[in-house]
Amino acid sequence: MSDKPNPDLAIHISLQQQRPIPLDVQLDCQPSELLALVGPSGSGKTTILRAIAGLYQPENGRIICQNEVWQNSVQQFFLPAHRRHVGLVFQNYALFPHMTVLNNIQQALSEIPKQHRHSHALDLLKKVHLEGLDHRYPKTLSGGQQQRVAVARALARNPKVLLLDEPFSAVDQVTRRKLYRELLALRKKLAMPMIIVTHDLEESTLLADRIALLHKGQILQIGTPKSVSAHPVTATVARLMDQQNIFTAQVLDHDLTAKKTRIHWLDRILEASFQPQFKINEKVCWTIQSANVLLHRRDRPSNGDKENPLHGKVIEYMESSGLVNMLVQIDKELNTTIAISVPLHVSKRNGLGLNEIIGISLLSEGIHLMPYQALRR
């Protein structure tokens, strides 16, 4: 750190460890930034939050929050949890069973004057939409209600960093949407870094400024939700981001004027966005988001249909809240399928259904290339 006090309100985290839980992570999170930690179950998300909170001490670690050193394993320094000013929502809530809801929240309000605590706690309860439950004991609450109490308690601390471990997993969608709004409002109001662990990619896209994709204790990619899902750096990232259309191909050439890269896939040639970093003849992986796969409309053919046109049979057809998700079989022998989703009304107008043969186009701008790796499905 420099001599001059530097108003760095961010949190800087760097953790390394081999055993028992492998970790190799470097992260930082700016004040008012909402960073989402995503990754498969068991990838170490909870462990990282615990390390930040001071509940877990990884072998090598350096954590600096708002210019305050919380851990520095080189200097054998480890600030205990209660002096770290974190707000943490536990994955399993960890409410105090012998206290009412209100009391649970007030425990974290020790830093504001006594006479304001009651009303402040009630405010927080309102924020998580639990008015009227203030005198209940945790055991008489449903799972989702408990979880919201835990969120309120974490907020109460007025922490230097807010750590949320799947804070909305037990809350229904409608309430959740309301809580999102509260969280986003809060974030504007309070200048603190927020780190949220979530399994819900939609949640992370809606809430987070950046997401960090974790896998086996390592960060594979950090970026805006949009960039990580549209431009995964590897096929693994694409797979972990729930991308279904991942294939291998070979770079054919780069068209410098049209700003296109052409690739050889199956026995077809596809136009992709211009990605000259891949060499000609290089084997690559490529991916396309299903929203970038266009249906050829039988009712009104369009120009766009000419872009990377393909035909195939619908082998899976699922309706869900006004959308239809389909798997289109492009190559029967290799069982190569492309996932596509269209609005239900479009599907109806075009008479789509199981086993229909349909035409689709892959938007060349949506075709994203990645270094080659063997794919396992």
Add this chain to the structure above:
Amino acid sequence: MSDKPNPDLAIHISLQQQRPIPLDVQLDCQPSELLALVGPSGSGKTTILRAIAGLYQPENGRIICQNEVWQNSVQQFFLPAHRRHVGLVFQNYALFPHMTVLNNIQQALSEIPKQHRHSHALDLLKKVHLEGLDHRYPKTLSGGQQQRVAVARALARNPKVLLLDEPFSAVDQVTRRKLYRELLALRKKLAMPMIIVTHDLEESTLLADRIALLHKGQILQIGTPKSVSAHPVTATVARLMDQQNIFTAQVLDHDLTAKKTRIHWLDRILEASFQPQFKINEKVCWTIQSANVLLHRRDRPSNGDKENPLHGKVIEYMESSGLVNMLVQIDKELNTTIAISVPLHVSKRNGLGLNEIIGISLLSEGIHLMPYQALRR
């Protein structure tokens, strides 16, 4: 029940109680049917599962499963939990802390021969994608891993009814998708009723044959996911199904030839699907799924654009995994907005963005009328 034994493999549930947790529920679930219990946090979903499993005894209840009476409060009969043959995944997993993962699962395998238990348990572990963790103790597992062990344990019982309380809430999306597949495969193989509690409407649409929407201990609507989300019986149901476009209007007339019902909304007239059960001049609520709201494409106007055309300003614009969700303000004074979602590429081609004025059409087939009730947002 009749004199003849009747091979009724379904489960019939009827529960009534005022206090402490209000319940008034009648449900049944056929073998191989997957029934989803959805509803806001605290609506009584867990309580119902506990009552079925015999862990909670509501005041009045009659539960019959596969022709076996489990509870009949008239006759003061209550079969204890361990004789009920249920597989239950607890909301908080409830693994046996002193047993390895494998052992946890084997506990529920008491009904198969000893020598097969080991391999059977390993099979189940594989099904939940936890190979290799068989000798771990629960405390060394991550949240999602624990949850999957709980699922495997519930399946192991080979139960007469499978009860899953948010079984995938802690599991990441990619793994979850795999588990859906396993569950659906299992459901075809085993002829037992399955009841799943979930907050995830997408999950319920993907998995469930029927969903039962619960609110304050009462079932508001039961039906296929499609019908409940497309044809909610009341505005409350629509709201609980996370429907954003809910408005009030007045029935203008029914066009018997065109099979349309016309309604008066704001200062406009909308054509809706034919719903003659509503009287002319009757005040109604109406709803439309955002997928049934069509964007007028600037690049290629279409016939469909003439259906209930509206104009408005985009006041919220959010990208999320290739889709764009927008709020379009139709009426500034009343702050009436309609939610619409379009693929990202469409949005780009049409140069959409915050504060753009756009034209939209409401598909008349998608406009669904409901009895009038005051709306609270």
Add this chain to the structure above:
Amino acid sequence: NSPIIAAASSVKFALQEIAEAFYHDTGNRIRISYSSSGNLTRQIQQGAPFELLLSANAGYTEQLYQQNKTLGQSITYALGRLVLITEKNTSLTLDKQLSAIKILTETGNLKRFAIANPLHAPYGVAAQEVLQQLGLWESIKPHLVVGENVAQAAQFASSGAAQVGLVSYSIALAPALQNRTRTLLIPASLHRPLQQTMVLLHNAGETSKLFFIYLQQHKARAILARYGYSVPEE
């Protein structure tokens, strides 16, 4: 603040009354700590604030004298006597030679015979001597139940848990026992004298010294005699 004197539990019956009389006659109160003579000796050795020790065994007072814990030599203030005791409604005939008990042992009908522990309780030692004198020791030994002290031995016998026992005469005279038991005094010649000795300890105050003297006077001796002690010549 009245002085504390230490007394063997076995003299409690008599001592209670003597203390009353002492108070009546001199207006001085004493506090008495009862325990086994051995316990008391040990406590004195470790600095207990007792001013006078009434022991059921001459050995302990002698020991303390040797260790310079006393003011002068010990004095025998009474002699204990043994009685044969049995529950009231047994058919057992009691005689000085214990012949009925001899018969019981020979016929194998003797179940339990209660005495105080001959290892450390003076009345136990005496009981052993009596039995040895009468040649019954070996045959009765397997049937012995041994009380921590003579009171416990009496409890064994009086509750009927043991058929018969050898206990101190003073205990047998306790009203609660008299109603429930029959007793027979054992000739003092069958055992070594059961010297009840006392000694003033080196922190003894005036009251204790007074009491020490009082115990040797006629009134106290009369009480002691009433409680089943033979009193040595004045």
Add this chain to the structure above:
Amino acid sequence: MDWQALGLSVKLSLVTLFFLLPIGIFFGRWLAYRQFLGKSILQTLLALPLVLPPTVLGYYLLVIFSPNQGLGLWLNKTFGTTFVFNFEGLVIASIIFNLPFAIQPMQRAFSSIPRDIREAAACCGMSPAHVLWKIELPLAWPGIISAMVMCFAHTLGEFGIVLIVGGNIPAETQTIAISIYDRMQAFDNQSASIMSLSLLLFSMLTISFTYWLSERSQKKHV
């Protein structure tokens, strides 16, 4: 060293534990899981054997079991044995004065098992007996072990009741505690100290081995 007395004490402790274990588990579990009127009274009754001086308690037991009247007479007629001045009597006395040490900690141990874990066991189809065996006992084990250790130690050391009910009969009711006490009273300090020390050492080995075993089995999952 009075090996016979030590042997007897150890035997008494083990036999007592043998009976106390099921009794403690039964009542401990019952008190942990049931709510009923008068529960606090019952719990109180369990602590009462501690309130009376052991010798006094012993005397009352002696009177109760003495073969001349009442219960003792009936027992004598029915079983042809008395419960005074013999090993059986010691066992009964030991059980009674150890009840509080057995039941209380077990009650706590059972009541600290989370309810949903027992429920999950029932949903796995385990009968209550099975749940007890596979779930509750292993989870309550540390509490049960420490209860048993206390009872073990307490039985080794108790001599007041044992002396009265047992009558200090060598090889039958003369436990090591009584033996040490007797030497002590006879001013045989050296024997007493040697025996005390041996007893302490023996208990120390036994108990710390027990704790070590129980810790080890816990370590994996706690």
Add this chain to the structure above:
Amino acid sequence: MDWQALGLSVKLSLVTLFFLLPIGIFFGRWLAYRQFLGKSILQTLLALPLVLPPTVLGYYLLVIFSPNQGLGLWLNKTFGTTFVFNFEGLVIASIIFNLPFAIQPMQRAFSSIPRDIREAAACCGMSPAHVLWKIELPLAWPGIISAMVMCFAHTLGEFGIVLIVGGNIPAETQTIAISIYDRMQAFDNQSASIMSLSLLLFSMLTISFTYWLSERSQKKHV
């Protein structure tokens, strides 16, 4: 009825509890949350006061605290008081022979508090002392209460050690247990029984009231 002795016993019990409560909480908590080498040995040491006959233990304490030598001499010089043959001595003896009853149950009580609840408390910014006070103590309360009840009962009833260390001095170290014992020895069965009964009744009332209070405060959230 020997009210003086009863009063003394109750006073002794209360003073003992007063000291044992913090000692038990401290060591119980320490044993519950720390892992260290020799933990089983330490736990074993805690059970050892039970192994020796109380009278024998009493002798050793007497020797240790006797003002003639060693520790006792030092204490006497330092504090100007001895710890034998007076109330202070009884308190120390009581504390020692009650240690196992205080620490063991408290250890169990603390170790049954889920770890994440303590962690959550730390994350709420509570200092360890605060966590102890607001979270751990209330949650460990049933275990602490039953430990205290056992100690209370045990102190009322113990007479072996008290007799030796205290010296059975009326109004000073003669507790109700000794008093009952003395009457019993003097075949004053009636007094002994009346006193026993009164003691039992008194304990019963005190203890069941305590349990009732503790149950009531638990009922809301368990």
